[in-house]
Amino acid sequence: MTQATEVLVPTSPDEAAAAFGDGSGVTVIGGGTIVMPEITYGRLKVGKALLLGKAGLSGVSRNGGTVTIGAATPIADLVDLPPPLGPCAANVADGEIRAQATLGGNVCAGPGPDAPRGDLQGPLLALDATARSTGPGGERSEPLESFLDDRAGRLLLDVSFGEPAAGAFAALDYPHTHEYTVLAVSGARGADGAVRLAATGLADHARTLSGDPDAAASEVRLGDDALASGWYRQQVLPVLVRRVLADLEEAR
C-alpha cells in the first residue's frame, strides 16, 4: 500500500493550523472512519497526513448562550445534547464508530458513493451554526452553509451556535446493522422565535428548507443511491418536515 511520506501529529490548535498551512498536499484525518478505507484500498494517495486526535480540538463548551464544539470531538460525546443535534448524533452508525468518528470528519465528508453521510450537517444548519476554519488567507468564521459550499482547502476548527429554545429531529433509517440515515430533517426554534429547518440525505450536502412541507421536495436535490430512490425520498421528505414542525409546536 502507499504510505504517507510524512505524518504530522500536532498537540495544540495552533500547531494544527501551522501544520495545515494553506492545506496544499495535506490529508486531514479526524477519526479516519472515511479516510482509512480510502488509504487501505489505495484509492487515496497521501503525501502528508495531519492526525487531529491530539490537537486539542476536541470538546463541547458553553459560554453564555453559545455552544462551541471542537472539530475533533467524537460523535459519541454529542449524543446527550438536546435536539436536534443529540438525537441526530445518536442516530449515526454504532457506538464504536461514534466513539472514533469526529464532528469535523462528518461535516467535511463529501457525499458517500452509496449512502448519504454528513448527518450532523443537518442539525447544525438548523441551529444556524458558525464554522471557524483555517487555510489560505488564515482564519475565517462564516455561516455553516457557506463553509459547506466552499470548504475545499480549509481545516475546520470548530462550530458554534446559540442554544435553541426548542429542537426536533426526524429520520428515515435503513434497517441494517449500521442504520445509515436515508433522509433526515432537523428543526430548531432560536431564542428569537425564528424556526429553521434543514434536510440531510440529499444528493449533495445538507440544505435549509423553507418549512413548507409541500414545497420541501422541490427545494433540494434528491438522488438515487443504494439505500433509496430519489422518488421515495420525495414522498418521505414532506412527512419528516411535518413531524419536525409538530414536535417543535409541541415543545412550546
Added chain:
Amino acid sequence: MNLTVNGVAHEVESGPLTSLLDVLREELAITSPKAGCEQGGCGACTVLVDGVARRSCLTPVASVQGTEITTVEGLGSPSDLSPLQQAFTHHYAAQCGFCTSGMMLAAQAYIDGGGSDGHEAIQEAIAGHVCRCTGYVKIIDAIAAVARGDEFDLTVTASSAGMVNLGGAV
C-alpha cells in the same frame, strides 16, 4: 513505533498510516482480528485500545502508538478461558467463528463498563458487529450470562448436549 499487544511490547516497522488491523495480522501475525470488510462495516476486526472497543481496520497505527492493545488472545488461554470465552462455548455462541473475536471484544468492553444482562443494552453494544451464522440470540445469551455472573462447567455442556465428552478439552 512501539505497540503493546496483550502485554507484549513490539517494535513496529509498518508505515504510520497502515491500519492497526494490517499491522496485527501481517506484521505481528496476530490473526484473531479478522479482515472482513476493511471499511468499518462488519466489526470482525474490533480490538480493545486502552480498553475501548475500536475497529482496527479504521485505525491508523500511528494514532495508537503507546496504547495497550488487547486481542482475543489476550482474554484467556485455551487451558484458562476467560468468563466470556467460557460463556460463548457454553451457549454455542460461535459457529464459523469469523465474527467471534470482534464480538467478544465488544462484549468485553461492555462487561468491563458494568453492562447489564438486558438484551436491548447488549444489542446496542454489539450493534455494528455482523454475524452471518448464529442469528445473534446465542451471542446475546452468552453476554447476558457473563453480565449476570453465571458460572460454567464446560464438560457438562458437552455431555448434556449429547456430544462426545472430550474430557474437558473444549
